[in-house]
Amino acid sequence: MKQTRYIIFSISLCIFNNLQAVDYATEIQPIFSSNCTMCHGGTNGLFLDSYTNVMAGNSNNGPVIIAGDAGNSILVQKISGTANFGDRMPSNSPTYFDSHQDELQLIKDWINEGALEEETADIGKEDFLPERLILNPIYPNPFNPSATISWEQPRAENIHISIFNLKGELANEFSFTKSQPGFNSFSWHPENLPAGIYLIQLTGETFTITQKAIYLK
Incomplete structure (x- = not known):
């Protein structure tokens, strides 16, 4: 399903x-x-x-x-x-x-979205949004030098991404104010961090999801 x-x-x-x-x-x-x-x-x-x-x-x-x-x-x-x-x-x-x-x-x-000069109508788009916040698989994984972190969300909401090493120490964090409904992504470049396993934690306003990513050097 x-x-x-x-x-x-x-x-x-x-x-x-x-x-x-x-x-x-x-x-x-x-x-x-x-x-x-x-x-x-x-x-x-x-x-x-x-x-x-x-x-x-x-x-x-x-x-x-x-x-x-x-x-x-x-x-x-x-x-x-x-x-x-x-x-x-x-x-x-x-x-x-x-x-x-x-x-x-x-x-x-x-x-x-087409690189247009003006925004266009968005009729019916809400019918195709996910029912809940989804963190897509980190790609590629393992990765070097960068990985794409992407997610899908049913509505505009504040999104916070925290990245921890296996000691529980915060390695990186990113905030997206009122991230738009639908698909969103960005490239993570941890060149200043040591190779290893990292936990990618995505937090919305009501939901938190965590995935594991392996950084190679």
């Missing part, structure tokens, strides 16, 4: 992937304006000062934004630290998005 419900939910994401809940002007551009336009607001060949310029952006390694595919969008790779070329962005604070995972996730959501 669980497997069937998951398949139906996955199909629903495909059906409604043209619905956008993120508004570029009020949610995405302010992030770029605060962190990126110092270097990319009229210099260095890439402009992140408007929707038109962001979508027109290109690089020697591919399009800056690929609508519907955040993982292969150069912008996401550069700000999340997964690009295998050049320096991480923003250049004045390369680890900014490590401590602002909610903003990184918002950018990913915007791209995966």
Whole structure:
């Protein structure tokens, strides 16, 4: 029964992937304006000062934004630290998005929803949301250098992720304020931590789930 419900939910994401809940002007551009336009607001060949310029952006390694595919969008790779070329962005604070995972996730959501300029109607989407908070399997597991932590939630709520070693010591923690209903994810980069087994604890407003992940070096 669980497997069937998951398949139906996955199909629903495909059906409604043209619905956008993120508004570029009020949610995405302010992030770029605060962190990126110092270097990319009229210099260095890439402009992140408007929707038109962001979508027109290109690089020697591919399009800056690929609508519907955040993982292969150069912008996401550069700000999340997964690009295998050049320096991480923003250049004045390369680890900014490590401590602002909610903003990184918002950018990913915007791209995966189609990278539109304005949010679109969301009619019927609530019919395909999970009944409860779900922590998906950590991927890959074991992993090196990073792992994707993803979850699904039935409604907007505050999400807190705590990562412990086997001694019960807190290794990392991340908070997402009013994380959006449906699928959410982020990349965990524990490069400053020793290899070993870690417990990933996801806590919603009424539910807590824990999984085990193995970090290799």
